[in-house]
Amino acid sequence: AGEGRLRVGSEVLKRSPSTKELALANPQFVQSLLDSLAEEPEEMLMDTIQMIPLKDPVVLSTGFVVDRSTALKNGRLRLESCPFSRKRLELEVYPLHMLRKMVVEWRLKQLGRCLQLAEIFVEAGQWPHAESIFQKAEDFLDDLNDGTYLHVAQQLANLERRAPQMSATRAAQNYKRLCAVATPVERQRLLREAAEEGLREATALLNTVDQDVVSAAGGHSPPIAESPAWKQAREWLAMHAWLTVENGMREDLRVAWGEQLLRAAKVAGLELEARRWGRYTYRLLATA
Numbered sequence: 489a490g491e492g493r494l495r496v497g498s499e500v501l502k503r504s505p506s507t508k509e510l511a512l513a514n515p516q517f518v519q520s521l522l523d524s525l526a527e528e529p530e531e532m533l534m535d536t537i538q539m540i541p542l543k544d545p546v547v548l549s550t551g552f553v554v555d556r557s558t559a560l561k562n563g564r565l566r567l568e569s570c571p572f573s574r575k576r577l578e579l580e581v582y583p584l585h586m587l588r589k590m591v592v593e594w595r596l597k598q599l600g601r602c603l604q605l606a607e608i609f610v611e612a613g614q615w616p617h618a619e620s621i622f623q624k625a626e627d628f629l630d631d632l633n634d635g636t637y638l639h640v641a642q643q644l645a646n647l648e649r650r651a652p653q654m655s656a657t658r659a660a661q662n663y664k665r666l667c668a669v670a671t672p673v674e675r676q677r678l679l680r681e682a683a684e685e686g687l688r689e690a691t692a693l694l695n696t697v698d699q700d701v702v703s704a705a706g707g708h709s710p711p712i713a714e715s716p717a718w719k720q721a722r723e724w725l726a727m728h729a730w731l732t733v734e735n736g737m738r739e740d741l742r743v744a745w746g747e748q749l750l751r752a753a754k755v756a757g758l759e760l761e762a763r764r765w766g767r768y769t770y771r772l773l774a775t776a
Contacts, residue, residue: 494524529594545587549578599628641665656723679736686727693721712756
């Protein structure tokens, strides 16, 4: 059903620019496209205890199929008796490789639908809908392991990069995906771009925090650590750890990042962090 709705919707959108514009302005048409992503797989691909699609199907000693996360916790059997037959369970569960292959195929199909729909909404500039689909696609990729499906991950990353705004968390994930499939030269360019974007966004947000502090001087205001701008700045600054591991920053950027990390800690009164980033920045300046 979902595949049929998406196919029909795609055909409508191909007819003419005016038809496409009218269709995407119709809430019912748009909702029909979004609903095409919500369908569940056939019953054999569902965990009938949690009522969610299987990820890693295993068979219990009684012959019933559940997801590994349902059957086991920390490698040990969660249940003493089978919830279906009430018989006592043996300790071992057994993987079902063919069924897992079918699960992967279903998730890949759903992911393909996500990318197809995301492309439609990106082209139309309907970013809230595109964002919701990006999140669905992210979830499918997480389940599939995006390191295995790099070509699909790259498609998603390229679509997400076209959004006018992107959260720090998504931007970091996006850069990581693109770096995973890039040539060495392209990878270095992406790392530099990530370092510059993260620094630029964090600096702008901390400037906003400073303005809020000045505006609130003498009056009652919530702690800086509760400020949305400060929290967003911290999310961008969290990219520092990844960039450091990947050796993705020039020396001048290292100092600038250190200064902003110090600034974020000081403005929020985080003394231990401030001392840490103060020492970090001092060492960089001393060896420059």
